[in-house]
Amino acid sequence: MDNFAEQIVVKKAELKDNLKRLAIFSGGMILCIILLTFGMAIIALMPVFLFANIGVVWVTWLLFQSTFIEYEYIVTNNELDVDKIIARKRRKRLITIKIDKAEEWGEYAEGKGASANVTVQAHDCGYTNLWFIVTQHEKYGKTTVYFSPSMKILEIMNKAVPYSLRKKELKEKKEDEAIETAETMENQD
Numbered sequence: 001m002d003n004f005a006e007q008i009v010v011k012k013a014e015l016k017d018n019l020k021r022l023a024i025f026s027g028g029m030i031l032c033i034i035l036l037t038f039g040m041a042i043i044a045l046m047p048v049f050l051f052a053n054i055g056v057v058w059v060t061w062l063l064f065q066s067t068f069i070e071y072e073y074i075v076t077n078n079e080l081d082v083d084k085i086i087a088r089k090r091r092k093r094l095i096t097i098k099i100d101k102a103e104e105w106g107e108y109a110e111g112k113g114a115s116a117n118v119t120v121q122a123h124d125c126g127y128t129n130l131w132f133i134v135t136q137h138e139k140y141g142k143t144t145v146y147f148s149p150s151m152k153i154l155e156i157m158n159k160a161v162p163y164s165l166r167k168k169e170l171k172e173k174k175e176d177e178a179i180e181t182a183e184t185m186e187n188q189d
Contacts, residue, residue, distance in 0.1 A: 003156045004076050008085070009148050011069040012125045021067050028060030065089075071122040075099070075153050078160040080133070082122045082145060095120050097135045097145060099160040105133040106167065108146065116144035123148040133157070 013021075032053050039049030065087040072091075074081040078100040084092045108130040118140040123130055129148045137143040149157070151170075158170050 002077055003159065004074075005150070005152045005156050006072060006074045007150045007153055009071045009073070009122075009124045011071065011123075013067075014125050017067055021064060024060060024063045024067070028056055028063075031056045031060075071124075071147070073122075073147060073149060073153055075156045075160075080145070080157065082120060082147065084122070094122060095137070095140075095143065095145060097133065097137060097143060099133070099135070099157050100162065101135045102161045102165055103134045103136065103142075105157070105161055105165055106131065108132050115142070117141040118143045120145045122146065133161075 011017075035049045035053045035056065039046045039053075042049075068087050070085040070088065071094075072081075072083040072085060074083070078098055079096055080099055081096045082094045084094050086092070108127075116134055118137070120143065123146050126148065130146060131149055131154070132144055132146050134142065134144045154167075154170055158166050
């Protein structure tokens with residue numbers, strides 16, 4: 001039987017994302033003002049400057065939208081695909097790794113997974129549910145992927161990693177969540 005799960009995680013805006021959005025918006029506004037000023041100074045070319053302004057607004061909007069990022073994790077049997085979705089329109093495959101080739105994996109703690117050739121940051125920037133997996137990639141060598149998975153993805157990955165790396169606490173965590181859900185349902189009745 002095939003194991004399959006997918007999850008979309010929205011990247012929360014960090015300070016650098018907000019600064020990038022501010023720079024794009026400010027740059028577009030300044031360029032529009034400059035074009036309007038030239039259009040007023042040279043009345044004969046006013047239509048050209050108006051069309052240029054429309055182009056600037058359109059490009060500014062596209063650049064602004066491109067700062068909204070989501071990540072999609074797709075686990076199929078023993079492969080993890082990580083895609084980057086930009087502005088809910090464009091998709092880019094970041095990496096595909098073999099989970100059964102994992103050398104290390106678990107919840108992130110300072111310094112974990114840091115000794116890799118390639119690092120893929122594909123998480124929500126919340127740092128509360130941050131996991132990592134270190135594996136050998138055919139093309140990139142030793143690779144670390146940081147991600148924010150759901151419990152279902154963790155369960156499937158836990159079955160696919162080498163036996164020595166499996167996390168027993170995931171089963172306990174799942175059982176605790178099932179008990180909490182049952183208690184919540186009882187309390188609601």
